[in-house]
Amino acid sequence: MAKEIKNDTSTEEKILAAAKQVFMEKGIDGARMQDIADKAGINKALLHYYFRSKDKLFEMIFMEAARQFLPKVTSIMSSELPLYEKVEKFVNEYIDTLLQNPTLPIFILNEINRNPKDAIKKIFGNQRPPIDKVEEHIAKLVKKGEIKPVKGYELMINMVSLCIFPFLARPMVQWITKTNDEEFLQLMELRKKSVVRFVIDSIKK
Amino acid sequence: MAKEIKNDTSTEEKILAAAKQVFMEKGIDGARMQDIADKAGINKALLHYYFRSKDKLFEMIFMEAARQFLPKVTSIMSSELPLYEKVEKFVNEYIDTLLQNPTLPIFILNEINRNPKDAIKKIFGNQRPPIDKVEEHIAKLVKKGEIKPVKGYELMINMVSLCIFPFLARPMVQWITKTNDEEFLQLMELRKKSVVRFVIDSIKK
DNA sequence: TTTGTGTTTAACCAAATGGTTAAACTTTGT
DNA sequence: ACAAAGTTTAACCATTTGGTTAAACACAAA
Numbered sequence: 001m002a003k004e005i006k007n008d009t010s011t012e013e014k015i016l017a018a019a020k021q022v023f024m025e026k027g028i029d030g031a032r033m034q035d036i037a038d039k040a041g042i043n044k045a046l047l048h049y050y051f052r053s054k055d056k057l058f059e060m061i062f063m064e065a066a067r068q069f070l071p072k073v074t075s076i077m078s079s080e081l082p083l084y085e086k087v088e089k090f091v092n093e094y095i096d097t098l099l100q101n102p103t104l105p106i107f108i109l110n111e112i113n114r115n116p117k118d119a120i121k122k123i124f125g126n127q128r129p130p131i132d133k134v135e136e137h138i139a140k141l142v143k144k145g146e147i148k149p150v151k152g153y154e155l156m157i158n159m160v161s162l163c164i165f166p167f168l169a170r171p172m173v174q175w176i177t178k179t180n181d182e183e184f185l186q187l188m189e190l191r192k193k194s195v196v197r198f199v200i201d202s203i204k205k
Numbered sequence: 206m207a208k209e210i211k212n213d214t215s216t217e218e219k220i221l222a223a224a225k226q227v228f229m230e231k232g233i234d235g236a237r238m239q240d241i242a243d244k245a246g247i248n249k250a251l252l253h254y255y256f257r258s259k260d261k262l263f264e265m266i267f268m269e270a271a272r273q274f275l276p277k278v279t280s281i282m283s284s285e286l287p288l289y290e291k292v293e294k295f296v297n298e299y300i301d302t303l304l305q306n307p308t309l310p311i312f313i314l315n316e317i318n319r320n321p322k323d324a325i326k327k328i329f330g331n332q333r334p335p336i337d338k339v340e341e342h343i344a345k346l347v348k349k350g351e352i353k354p355v356k357g358y359e360l361m362i363n364m365v366s367l368c369i370f371p372f373l374a375r376p377m378v379q380w381i382t383k384t385n386d387e388e389f390l391q392l393m394e395l396r397k398k399s400v401v402r403f404v405i406d407s408i409k410k
Numbered sequence: 411t412t413t414g415t416g417t418t419t420a421a422c423c424a425a426a427t428g429g430t431t432a433a434a435c436t437t438t439g440t
Numbered sequence: 441a442c443a444a445a446g447t448t449t450a451a452c453c454a455t456t457t458g459g460t461t462a463a464a465c466a467c468a469a470a
Contacts, residue, residue: 011446027315029234033428046447048429106318109373110232113311116376128381148406153382154399161370162363168314168373169365171321176333177358194359201353202407216416238458251417253459411470418465423458430453437446 014040015050020061024103027110028058062111066122069108070129071097077156078130083141084204086134087159088196094163095192099185105164131156147203155203162195219245220255224266229308232315233263267316271327274313275334276302282361283335288346289409291339292364293401299368300397304390310369336361352408360408367400 018040022031033054037047051057076089098104112119135152142149166173166188174184223245227236238259242252256262281294303309317324340357347354371378371393379389 027232027234029232030319032426034426043448043450044429045431045449049446052429054428106314109311110315112374112376114235116380120376120380123377124380131381154396156381157371157378158367158400158403160374161366165366165370165373166362168370169317171317171325172328173362175321175325175329176336176361191359195363198363198407202403237456248418248420249459250419250461254416257459259458413468413470415468416466419463421461421463423460425457425459427456428454431451433449435446435448437444439444440442 011040011042011046012050015042015047015057016060016064019051019057020064023058023061024107027107028054028114031058062107062119063122065101065104065107066119068097068101068104070123074129078133083137083147084200086137087199090159091163091196091199092192094160095188095195098163098167099188102167102170102185105168109168129156146205148205150203155199159195159199162198166191216245216247216251217255220247220252220262221265221269224256224262225269228263228266229312232312233259233319236263267312267324268327270306270309270312271324273302273306273309275328279334283338288342288352289405291342292404295364296368296401296404297397299365300393300400303368303372304393307372307375307390310373314373334361351410353410355408360404364400364404367403371396 015036019031019036022036022039026032026035031054033044033047036057037044040047047057051060071093073090073093076086076093079086081089108119108123112123131152134156138147138150138152138155141147170184173187174180177184177187179187220241223243224236224241227241227244231237231240236259238249238252241262242249245252252262256265276298278295278298281291281298284291286294313324313328317328336357339361343352343355343357343360346352375389378392379385382389382392384392
């Protein structure tokens with residue numbers, strides 16, 4: 001009866017991986033439990049044996065996704081690095097995360113729009129990201145005359161926009177730039193530098 | 206038997222308006238024909254009398270939305286205006302469109318991801334937007350040393366990102382900026398200038 | 411008045427879908 | 441060898457949902 005080391009590595013993870021794929025691709029409404037079972041290589045009965053309902057399963061997947069969405073970025077922003085380095089690290093980290101999870105943004109945003117309150121709570125906990133810290137930091141540099149006056153939250157929104165949007169509109173971007181899947185990822189890799197430059201050029205005096 | 210002036214203004218438009226609302230809010234999979242009928246103040250039978258199927262109805266709505274998504278922006282970009290004015294007009298037009306259709310972006314992006322080929326065809330027809338024109342324009346100014354070297358498509362993507370993303374992530378933005386619905390729209394109104402400045406500051410020498 | 415179109419009502423259908431159940435088989439740890 | 445948990449099979453259920461049908465009604469034009 002002792003609860004030995006549960007060897008979860010197999011079925012449960014297969015289910016989660018399959019569910020992630022299907023939910024990300026089709027959204028919660030478009031996803032079919034049968035598809036998830038198939039993709040996991042098991043049957044519906046077992047699927048419900050592990051996760052009682054579709055909602056429960058979706059919840060799990062979303063929680064996992066929510067954690068990734070707000071990456072280590074928070075610590076970067078509240079760090080003591082010089083602003084430009086903050087920007088650079090932020091953008092690099094963010095785009096890296098997205099390169100490893102290209103479909104994360106649309107998945108998250110859909111849930112945010114479907115169920116704003118809960119989704120936001122799951123992403124941010126209950127504390128706002130530390131933009132106050134950024135705000136102060138920027139205010140100082142503005143006073144010193146080193147950068148143009150910008151609002152902290154605006155800078156944040158702009159950076160996030162520039163990082164995430166291309167992944168959201170990926171098919172459009174690929175069509176416009178005539179790139180295939182591989183080339184798109186390379187493009188985003190290059191984009192790191194380009195965005196950093198774009199942002200810094202925009203605020204520096 | 207003569208086809209007099211069909212007074213479409215009533216039922217058909219009511220349906221389209223209702224369908225637009227429901228589809229935008231719930232997506233095609235989450236939308237219920239019954240809900241659309243209810244919201245239009247009619248019954249399911251009549252709904253199917255006007256639009257044979259859910260898919261057909263969705264198609265209509267998407268076509269209408271697709272046209273708005275690529276606004277008069279195209280003509281602006283291929284115009285002979287000075288670059289900075291182009292940027293200004295582009296951003297203003299775009300954000301204005303979005304202020305009048307705040308849920309358009311997520312709706313469009315979902316369809317693009319669900320059905321990239323068709324969706325893109327419906328949005329752009331078969332011609333790419335005139336970024337070549339922008340490309341030339343920029344190349345000239347770069348050569349003259351008036352602006353920093355930027356790629357045309359990158360400038361475009363950046364501008365579009367900065368305009369659209371806040372609407373995509375609206376609940377998040379509102380939560381971070383502690384704004385209610387009205388204040389959010391004001392914020393976006395202000396954002397026009399802010400984005401224009403951000404972009405221009407970034408490319409000017 | 412007639413006729414056709416718009417509209418409602420209400421019952422109905424078939425398919426899809428989330429979820430359940432029970433019985434049998436397999437695996438694994440004790 | 442035994443028991444418990446994992447897994448399959450397959451039938452089954454209730455509900456939802458897109459869509460249909462037919463009969464009756466309203467109304468405007470011919």
